[in-house]
Amino acid sequence: xxxxxxxxxxxxxxAVSLCLFIVWPVSSVFIESFLEDGHLSLRAYxxxxxxxxxxxxxxxxxxxxxxxxxxxxxxxxALRLTYGSPRGRSLIVGALALSTISPPFLCSMxxxxxFGRRGLITWxxxxxxxxxxxxxxxxxxxxxxxxxxxxxxTAASLDRVDSTLENVSLDLxxxxxxxxxxxxxxxxxPGIGAAALVAFVRSLSDFGTPLFVGGRFQVLASRAYNTLIxxxxxPLACAMNVLLVLPALLFLFLRSSPKGDAAxxxxxxxxxxxxxxxxxxxxxxxxxxxxxxxxxxxxxIFLGSVxxxxxxxFSLTSRHLAGILNFRTDSLIRSLLCSLxxxxxxxxxSAVIVLLMPGIPHPIRRGIQTVADVPYLMxxxxxxxxxxxxxxxxxxxxxxxxxxxxxxxxRQLSPSLRxxxxxxxxxxxxxxxxxxxxxxxxxxxxKDLLLPLLSPFLRLGFLNAFSAAMTTTxxxxxxxxxxxxxxxxxxxxxxxxxxFGAASAMGSLLIIxxxxxxxxxxxxxxxxxxxxxxx
Amino acid sequence: MFRKLIAAVLLCACFAGGAxxxxxxVSIYIAYTGIKPILEAFTHDTGIKVDYLxxxxxxxLTRIRAAGKAQADAWFGGGLxxxxxxxxxxxxxxxxxxERAAYDKMFFNAEGLWSGISLGSVVLMGNKEVMAxxxxxxxxxxxxxxxxxxxxxxxxxxxxxxxxxxAMVSGILQxxxxxxxxxxxxxxxxxxxxxxxxxxxxxxxVSMGExxxxxxxxxxxxxLQQEGYKVEMTFPKDGVPWYIAPVAVFKGAQNPEGxxxxxxxxxxxxxxxxxxxxxxxxxxxxxxxxxxxxxxxxDSNLMRMDVVKAGQxxxxxxxxxxxxFGSK
Numbered sequence: 118x119x120x121x122x123x124x125x126x127x128x129x130x131x132a133v134s135l136c137l138f139i140v141w142p143v144s145s146v147f148i149e150s151f152l153e154d155g156h157l158s159l160r161a162y163x164x165x166x167x168x169x170x171x172x173x174x175x176x177x178x179x180x181x182x183x184x185x186x187x188x189x190x191x192x193x194x195a196l197r198l199t200y201g202s203p204r205g206r207s208l209i210v211g212a213l214a215l216s217t218i219s220p221p222f223l224c225s226m227x228x229x230x231x232f233g234r235r236g237l238i239t240w241x242x243x244x245x246x247x248x249x250x251x252x253x254x255x256x257x258x259x260x261x262x263x264x265x266x267x268x269x270x271t272a273a274s275l276d277r278v279d280s281t282l283e284n285v286s287l288d289l290x291x292x293x294x295x296x297x298x299x300x301x302x303x304x305x306x307p308g309i310g311a312a313a314l315v316a317f318v319r320s321l322s323d324f325g326t327p328l329f330v331g332g333r334f335q336v337l338a339s340r341a342y343n344t345l346i347x348x349x350x351x352p353l354a355c356a357m358n359v360l361l362v363l364p365a366l367l368f369l370f371l372r373s374s375p376k377g378d379a380a381x382x383x384x385x386x387x388x389x390x391x392x393x394x395x396x397x398x399x400x401x402x403x404x405x406x407x408x409x410x411x412x413x414x415x416x417x418i419f420l421g422s423v424x425x426x427x428x429x430x431f432s433l434t435s436r437h438l439a440g441i442l443n444f445r446t447d448s449l450i451r452s453l454l455c456s457l458x459x460x461x462x463x464x465x466x467s468a469v470i471v472l473l474m475p476g477i478p479h480p481i482r483r484g485i486q487t488v489a490d491v492p493y494l495m496x497x498x499x500x501x502x503x504x505x506x507x508x509x510x511x512x513x514x515x516x517x518x519x520x521x522x523x524x525x526x527x528r529q530l531s532p533s534l535r536x537x538x539x540x541x542x543x544x545x546x547x548x549x550x551x552x553x554x555x556x557x558x559x560x561x562x563x564k565d566l567l568l569p570l571l572s573p574f575l576r577l578g579f580l581n582a583f584s585a586a587m588t589t590t591x592x593x594x595x596x597x598x599x600x601x602x603x604x605x606x607x608x609x610x611x612x613x614x615x616x617f618g619a620a621s622a623m624g625s626l627l628i629i630x631x632x633x634x635x636x637x638x639x640x641x642x643x644x645x646x647x648x649x650x651x652x
Numbered sequence: 653m654f655r656k657l658i659a660a661v662l663l664c665a666c667f668a669g670g671a672x673x674x675x676x677x678v679s680i681y682i683a684y685t686g687i688k689p690i691l692e693a694f695t696h697d698t699g700i701k702v703d704y705l706x707x708x709x710x711x712x713l714t715r716i717r718a719a720g721k722a723q724a725d726a727w728f729g730g731g732l733x734x735x736x737x738x739x740x741x742x743x744x745x746x747x748x749x750x751e752r753a754a755y756d757k758m759f760f761n762a763e764g765l766w767s768g769i770s771l772g773s774v775v776l777m778g779n780k781e782v783m784a785x786x787x788x789x790x791x792x793x794x795x796x797x798x799x800x801x802x803x804x805x806x807x808x809x810x811x812x813x814x815x816x817x818x819a820m821v822s823g824i825l826q827x828x829x830x831x832x833x834x835x836x837x838x839x840x841x842x843x844x845x846x847x848x849x850x851x852x853x854x855x856x857x858v859s860m861g862e863x864x865x866x867x868x869x870x871x872x873x874x875x876l877q878q879e880g881y882k883v884e885m886t887f888p889k890d891g892v893p894w895y896i897a898p899v900a901v902f903k904g905a906q907n908p909e910g911x912x913x914x915x916x917x918x919x920x921x922x923x924x925x926x927x928x929x930x931x932x933x934x935x936x937x938x939x940x941x942x943x944x945x946x947x948x949x950x951d952s953n954l955m956r957m958d959v960v961k962a963g964q965x966x967x968x969x970x971x972x973x974x975x976x977f978g979s980k
Contacts, residue, residue, distance in 0.1 A: 226860075235782060235861035250846060329853075332846035333980050343849055346710040347813035348970075349737060351717065428860065429880035502718045509719040595715050598723055599679035599703035610706045614685065615856040615876055 123559050124476075127469055134466065135488055138527045142503030143491050149506065150355035161352035165360060169337070173360060176321060176336040179255060183320035184313050186260040187267050190403060191312055192302075194264070195271035197400035200297075200392045212408040215415055216265035218584040218631045220624035221605055222612045225329045227414045228258055230427070238413075250332030258330055259320050264407065266581050267312035270536060273573045274308020275301065277543045283390045293392050301390065307542035311535040314369070318531065321365055324496045325591070337361040338496040345498065358499050365494050370487050415628070421621030428617075437622035445607055445623070452604040453630060455518055456586035459525035463582045464575045466526070467533040471541050471571070472563050475549070486534065492524075493531035497591020500528055505595045517601035521593050525586035533578030540574030541567075579638055584631045677701035678910035681712045681722075684729030684897060685871055686930035693926045694917050700910050708851065709734035710813060716743050722902035726911040728918075729897045731815025732766070736963045738900075739765040745901045747912050751919035758959070759896055759936050768896035769918050770933035773949055774820045775892065777868045780882045782861050791865060793889040794824060798839035805864035806843040807854035810980075812970060814851030815895060816869045822962040822969060823893030823955040838976065847980045859883055870949050874932040887952040894954050895962075897933060 150161050166173075198209060232239050232249065239245045249257075278301050286296040302309070324338035331339060337357055345354035421427045425434050441449070470489075474482055492500050504524050508515050548570070552562050568575065590609045597606050604627055611620035682704045684690075691702045707715075709730030716722040722743055727735070738744050739761070748764035759768030776797065778790045788805070791797045797806060811818035825833035845863070848854050855873065858866035859881040873885045899918055901911040917923040924935040928942055934950045935942070942950060 229857075229862060230860060233860070233862055240861075248845075328849040331849075335849075339849065343810075343813060346708070346714055347810070347849075349710070349713055349717070426880035429882055502714070505715065505718040509721070509723075594707070594711060595718065597705060599681070599705040602705060606705075612856075613708075613850070613852040615852065615859055615872070616879070618879075 124473065127473060127559065131466070131470055131473065131485075134527075135485070138523050139488055139492055139530075142500065142507040143495065145506035146355050146495070146499050146503040147359055149502075150352050150359055153352055158352070161350075161356035165353075165356055169340075169357065169360060172335065172337045172340055172357075173364070175252075175334065176338065176361065177364070179252065179259075179336055180317050180320040182252075182256050183259045183263065184317045186256060187263045187316040188309065188313050190260065190264045190407065191268040191271045192309065193400040193403045194268040194407065195275050195305075196297075196392070197397070197404040198268075198272045199275045200388065200390065201397055201401055201404075209404055209408055210269070212411045213265045213269050214580060214635065215628070215632070216262070216407075216411045217269075217580060218588065218628050219262050220418075220588045220620075220627050221590045221609055222325065222329065223418060223608065223620050223624040224262065224414060225258060225326065226612065226617065226620075227417045227421075228261070229330070230417060231413055248332075250330055251334045254330040254332070255327050255334060255336075258326050259323060260316075261410070262326075263316050263319055266532070266577070267316055269577055269580075270308050270312045270315070270539065270574075271305065273577060274305040274311075274539055274543065276573075277308075277540075278304040280388050280390070283388070287390065293390055294396065296390055297392060304543075307539040311539040314372075315532050315535060318365070318369075318490060318494050321361065322494050322496050324498070342496060342498055345502070355499070358495060361496075362491060362494055366487055366491065369490055370483060418621045418624050418628070421617050422625040423622075424618065426618060427621075434618075437618040438626070440619060441607075441622055441626060445604070448602045448604045448607050449626065449630070451518060451521075451601060452587055452627075453634075455522040455603065456525065456583050457634070458522040459529065459586040460579045460583035462522075462526045463530055463533045464579050466530060467537040467578060468563060468567050468571065468575060470534060471537045472559060472567055474538070474541070475546070486538075489527075489534050490531045492528045497528065497589060498594065500524060501592040501595035504592070517596055517598045520596045521601070521603065522586075524592045524596060525582070525589060528589070528592055529578075529582035529585050532581050533575070536574040536578045536581075537571055540571040544570055576638065580635050583634060587627050587631050676907060676910075677703050678726060678907050678914055679724040680704040680726045680728050680914070681724050681730075682706050682728045683709050683712075683731075684931065685875060686932075687728070689930045690926055694914065694923070697922065698913055698917060700913055702914075704728075709815065713738055716902075717741065721904050725902060725905035725907045726914050727898075727900045727902060728914070729769075729899070731818070732768075732896060732898055732959060733815055733818065733963055733966055735766045735898050735900055743903055745903045745905065745908065747901045747915055749912070749915050749919050751916055754937055755919070756936070756938070766898040766900040767915060767919060768936055769899050769924075770897050770927055770931065770935045771894055771950070772816075772897060772933040773870045773887075773892045773894040773952070773954065774816055774823070774867060775870050775873060775949075776886045776888060777855060777858060777866045777873045777876075778884050778886075779858050779861050779864055780884055782864045786864060788864055790884055790886055792886055794836060794840065795890055797843065797865070797867075797888075798836060800843070802843045802865060804843065804845045806840065806845075806867070807848060807857055807863045807865070808844060808867040809851045809854055810847040810849060810977075811973060813849060816851055817867065818966065818970070819895040819962065820867060820893045821973060822965065823891065823957045825965075825969065826957045826962070827891050827955050834972070834976070837973075841977050841980075844980065847977065871932040874945060887949070889953070891955040892949075892952045893957065894959075896936065896959055 151157055151159065153160055198206060229236065231237050234246060234248060239247060282300055282304065283296055286300045322338055324342045327334065327336050327339040337360060341354050341357035344350050344357060422437050423433055423435065425432050470485065501524065504520055508520060548566060549562055552566050557565065588605050590605050593603065594606065597603055604623060608620050608623040611623060678700055680702060683706065687704065691704060695701055712727065712730065713734045716738065744765045746764040749767065752760060752767065776791055783790065788801060791802065809817045811821045821837065824836060828836060854866035855868035855876060857863060859876050873883065876883055899915055901908060901915060905911050918927065919937065921937065924937040924940045927935045928940055928946065932946055934946050
């Protein structure tokens, strides 16, 4: 096939899949906000903005706060990883990767059990009785859940900064700190920008955390959820989504792209930039504090899975784990298959989009990014409702497993795409031309250049999408059926029943599976990028 | 290429996985504790296999509204208000089981759209350790719960999402009358730091010690005690609110015979005895032997309230509730 032919086919694939799995279900939700018992009505929009102005402001100020907090922590941790001593580096990366796997509600519960109003550490150990319920609690818990992903993204970007540029600055007499501030960090901006957007969007769409620790503080996403599930008011709940999604989309569409016009390395070289010890101690302290908290939280989950009843009877038991392995293996396997399909499909789709990107005008490029952002921006429940609204109107029935996989793929497309774009922005464009000049078609650009060179970024996309798909409940709670159950929903049920043992057993198994699959993917990718370097 | 291949294989596997479950069995949405052994007994007695999914009744209702149909055969347990709404939306299939002759009429919808299977109640649950540390006594009544010493230590869920808490609000209003009832609710509200947005949360958080007292369903407290949590329970002296858990057949069921067999079985003497064995709500069929703890609940001073009237008043009551306490 000709170059243009292959590119055309790839375009068609992207356009059809975005329309089918994003535009159609999402517009179904928006259309629902104009329907009242099947008739056109604007009832839901009467005074919508004035009545909810407080919620809109709260939602956006929370998202902004979460972004700032997450970003400062991420940059500090990334500095520690890149410039700190190599000792303990793999432990830190492990803790960061672990913290991206957060089983629904279980982590929030573990945080409360440790640092809550009557937490093990805050109350029992230090005798502090503080109130985590409110803006500050939501802020901290959302940031804690996001830092893993954003710090890894920032670190990957910082790692890709060409160290010869740092050397030039040092040789010209620039101090190490000046070199960091004026050369290294600005060059890593694509990754930092991507991390910021991921945090901002994630926080806007999160309804679980405000429901759990918000207390009186609620945001649009959580209020929309209650309007839908509690009051059953479809038009109003869907209209609240419009109120959330439109301003956010406008912001995302208009924002200026981080400049990424320089810098490539691909081959990491030894760094000669040495930051002063007193300066490094700050990122070092923050990083180890974060690692310590993660060890406590995940340690509690693992211990909970082998303890009779945490807090009451601490004797060891295997009953929680045995209960799952004996009766719930089908859910685990279905989760695994759907999540693998979602994560691999997402990586591949983002690589294809990134491959097509350079050849098209800026507004269209931004349009595609914005469409990909929508499912990530919507509270998950509503994406699920959209899938249900759209696909149950088909004359034939789609399998629940397929819909679950697709909803996870397209919900997590935005972070995968952002990660891939951040990688692309730091890649030398002449490489792509070189492959073309040597007669390679788009597929060889994809296979021989993009996939290997973007692999650290795609790997992050994979890690995020896979663990999100394994642990999500929002979008799929309306897609699972009595015939097609998945592990995260089982976990959610256990949490609702107050069965911390069963919940943490399922959570532990999910964590182990996600970690194992990622370890495997890590090795596969390392082998393939090693092959690239050798050739 | 290799990866694409894997993705394609996995997608196919997902399709196949979905198709595998197509053998004839009854599919059920469930919000009922202890359900696993109950359904095993059903399969044992009738030979009918079941597939079930546990889901709150608000979520079930949202789901069938969005899809325009129920993607299951039967509905078991959960809040009566959701059943009433589903019946109004035309999603339920009437079925008058022959077993109904043995029952009090107050537990049924006359047209057979839903049938009550067991009675649950709303009680007070305290965390012993927190109570002791804070020097608090276990509240014995709704009046007690309104005392200032429990400030910020009372958790309950918003009745907008939880049928249990709607039963409490409705029960208090029905027995005390609107004026005194709202006054009491306002006094209790002063002690509630915020209303939980999910029904199961107050009891769970109090079992973790996040607050001293929860308003909680009786069967949840029983389960937490069996799990070993150090929690204690009182039946409020000024009246125990109650509600019933229903069962129903969905319109357009793939296996309507199976769904009707489930309704017959759960209303039969044997089915009711099985419910009594694995669940701590009280089966409503007269003459079913109850466990001592459940018998004590049945004998507690249940409020004189009308569950059907509670359902009819729901919208108006919640409107007032939201005006008074909605911002919490």
